[in-house]
Amino acid sequence: MNNAPEINNSAAPSSAAAPTPAPVTVIGLGLMGQALAGAFLRAGHPTTVWNRTAAKADRLVADGAHLAPTAADALTAGPLTIICLTDYDAVRELLGASEDALDGxxxxxxxxxxxxxxxxxxxxxxxxxxxxxxGAIMAVPPAIGTADAVILHSGPAADFAAHEPALAALGTVTHLGEDHGLAALYDVAGLAMMWSVLNAWLQGTALLRTVGVDAATYAPFARQIAAGVAEWLPGYAEQIDSGSFPAEVSALETDARAMAHMVEESEAAGVNAELPKLIQAMAARAIAAGHGAEQYPVLIEEFSRPRAD
Ligand SMILES: NC(=O)c1ccc[n+]([C@@H]2O[C@H](COP(=O)([O-])OP(=O)(O)OC[C@H]3O[C@@H](n4cnc5c(N)ncnc54)[C@H](OP(=O)(O)O)[C@@H]3O)[C@@H](O)[C@H]2O)c1
Structure with a gap:
């Protein structure tokens, strides 16, 4: 079954037939909250804002936002409130102090x-x-309000549908499913991808620098490899979803020999070998479990359980 979320690329406000932009509230005007409120204002939404430190609203107020005197006033100013604070403790503290304003x-x-x-x-x-x-914002503040800002949502589909026209002012908005935890899980999955790509690049850069190749020289080559590997993902995903890992291009035991070279090169060059050794150890466990003749994605079985020491 394909559970891929639908990406609705609807960042740009639409033209003549567009309904009057709905009123919105933004609570939390840090770097991200200011960008969110600014995007609503640019899209023509009557925008109420509130922030613990009121001065952070000054520029938005100059641009047409209404500054609510209290968080409760901000919550009751309209049907939809976007909250963007440091962490959930701050959210619960703030909402807990305005509980009576939440109904409806x-x-x-x-x-x-x-x-x-x-x-x-x-x-x-x-x-x-x-x-x-x-929700989870997969973007930096300057991208908010453009199609490049991917913002993931999870929770009741009907609530997302009711407010999608307003939320679309923030970027490319997506509803992942009813489970409220999905947006946070996708967020972490995205971080795993981002850091893994960067860590791999840093490993290679550290190695090459030992022989005088600078990071800028290696970067275009690394970028090409990363883009090429990304192309493998749909096919490898099919293997994982079917639970069948025929070695169509390479067997895990072949990869494991290359991993040994990576560890040896790192140690010989005097660079950090922890990451190559970790990958090598995971592959060794999979091979010991009888998966050496299968293809790399069989390692999903190692990733899917805690390490058994
Ligand atoms: N910036 C990014 O690139 C980015 C990207 C993706 C996701 N995000 C997420 O967006 C959220 C906000 O990030 P940010 O960059 O805007 O952070 P930020 O600039 O540090 O702003 C934090 C905001 O939280 C408020 N806050 C903190 N504790 C509070 C409390 N106890 N009660 C009331 N308000 C409180 C702050 O109010 P004061 O102004 O009064 O201190 C401020 O408005 C974070 O969860 C972050 O992970 C950020």
């Missing part, structure tokens, strides 16, 4: 956190009569 409101919490925090906050808000969507 829809909250979209774009604060970064984990899936358990998202589900727990959804339960907490639901008990107080609020509709709740959790």
């Amino acid at each position: 409101r829809t909250l979209v919490n774009l604060t970064s956190g984990d899936s358990a925090q998202a589900r727990e906050t959804a339960r907490w808000a639901g008990k107080r009569g609020a509709r709740y969507l959790d």
